[in-house]
Amino acid sequence: MYQGLKGFRDFYPEEMAAHRAVIDSVEAVTRRYGFREIGTPRLERAEMWTDKSGDEIVEELYAFEDKGGRMVTLTPELTPTVARMVVARQQALSKPIKWVSTRPFWRYEQVQQGRFREFYQTNVDTFGTDDPRADAEIIAVAADMMRELGLPAEEFEFRVSHRDILGGLFESMDDAVDTEAAIRAVDKSAKIETEEYYGLLTEAGLSRAEAEEFDRLLTRGDLDELVEFAGTERVEDAVENLRDVLAETERLGAREVCTVSLETARGLDYYTGVVFECFDAKGRVSRSIFGGGRYDDLIEQFGGQPTPAVGFAVGVMNSTLPELLEVADVFPEEAISTDYYVLTAGDSDEVLDVAADVAGDLRALGHVVETDLSGRGFGSQMGYADSIEAETVVIVGERDLADDVVTLKDMGTGDQTQAPLDSFPPSEGRPTYEDYEG
Secondary structure, three states: OOOOOOOOOOOOHHHHHHHHHHHHHHHHHHHHOOOEEOOOOOEEEOHHHHHHHOHHHHHHOEEEEOOOOOEEEEOOOOHHHHHHHHHHOOOOOOOOEEEEEEEEEEOOOOOEOOEOOEEEEEEEEEEOOOOHHHHHHHHHHHHHHHHHOOOOHHHEEEEEEEHHHHHHHHHHHOOOOOHHHHHHHHHHHHHOOHHHHHHHHHHOOOOHHHHHHHHHHHHHOOHHHHHHHHOOHHHHHHHHHHHHHHHHHHHOOOHHHEEEOOOOOOOOOOOOOEEEEEEEOOOOOOOOOEEEEEOOOHHHHOOOOOOOEEEEEEEEEOOHHHHHHHHOOOOOOOOOOEEEEEEEEOOOHHHHHHHHHHHHHHHHOOOOEEEOOOOOOHHHHHHHHHHOOEEEEEEEEHHHHHOOEEEEEEOOOOOEEEEEHHHOOOOOOOOOHHHHOO
C-alpha cells in the first residue's frame, strides 16, 4: 500500500467542505473590496528565486530540470509571479491594480504544527499607489476576513510596524551596521532568548551597548522618542507614514485590532514600508497567523517601471489560520450535505425517466441532488441517502406514478407525504415535506 508524502495532506469530502467554507468566506471579502481574481502557473523558472536569494535557496524549493533543460520550480510563493505579470502588461493595466488568488504552494522545509510542505494561500495585492489609504485598505480587508470567519476583535490582533523606522534607527547608529541582517534579528526576537538576540545584533554591527539601547527603545515603543533618538528625516517620515496609515484604518473600522509593535519586522528583505502580522490575541497559537506589508521596489527589480505595492497572504489550508479557527471554536463543521436524494422504486423505463426528469429539474433550481448509480434496492438506497445527509428523499415508484404523484420523505423526522407530479418541483424555491403536508 502506498503512503502519502511527508508534509502533504489528503482532504476527504467532509474536511474539504470545511476548508472550502473558509476559502469562500475569505474570497468573498476581497470581492467586496474590488479585488479581481487571477490565475497563475504552478511552475516558474527557478531563477526568479535564485537571482534574488542565491543558489542555496534551491535546497528549500521543489526545483528540477525540465525536458527543455530549464531549471524550474514548483512555486513557493506568489509575489514574484504577480510581479512578473505586472511587468508584462504594466502600461496597459489600470492603476491601482487589485488582484487576489487562492492556490497551493510548495516549500521543502521542516514539517511542524501549522506548517506543511504543500500549503494553500489567498494572496491579496494592490499595485500602483503609495497612498496610506492603500495600506489601510489591505489591513481592513484582512480584518474583515477574520470577522467573516467568526472571530470577534478580541480574538486576534495586527501588530503593525514600519521597516524604515527600524532601518533608519540602525542607519543612525553606525555606517557599518548590516541593516538587513539587523532587521532579520529583530524579526526573530520574539522566538529566541535575549542573549541570542543581542548576539545577532552585534553580529550585524551594533555594539553591545547599542543593542541594549535599541532593545529598550523598541520595547517602550514611543514614536516621538524614536524620532528624537535617530534625528533623521528617514525615521521622521516613516513615523508620519505609520501614523497616517493607522489613521486611515480608523476610518475603515480596523484600528481597534491594530497595535504598534516595532519588533514586527517581517523577515523578507523586499518589504519597504508599513508591515503587519496577525496573531492570536489570547496566545493559544504561538506562531504568526499571517502577515504582509508594503514592497515598493519589487516590480522594478523584475524589470518594470517603479511601482509601489502592498499586500498580504493568508494560509487558508495547511496553516495556522485553521488552527486558530479550531481553538476559537469557529472552524466550519466538517460535514457534507445533500438537498435531495431521488430514490427509484422499480426499474421500469417510466420510473427511470421520471426520476431523471425530477432530478434534473431540482438541479436546475440549484439544489444538490443525488440518484442511484448502482441498482440498489429500496432499503439500500434509503441507507445511502441517510449516509450522505440527504434532507429530503423523493421517491419515484410504480404506485406513485399510477397516481401521478411522487412521495417526499423528511429524513430528519421520518415523516412523508405526496406531491403532485405535474407541479413538482415548482419553478422556484426549495420544496420540502412541509410544503405538501396535509
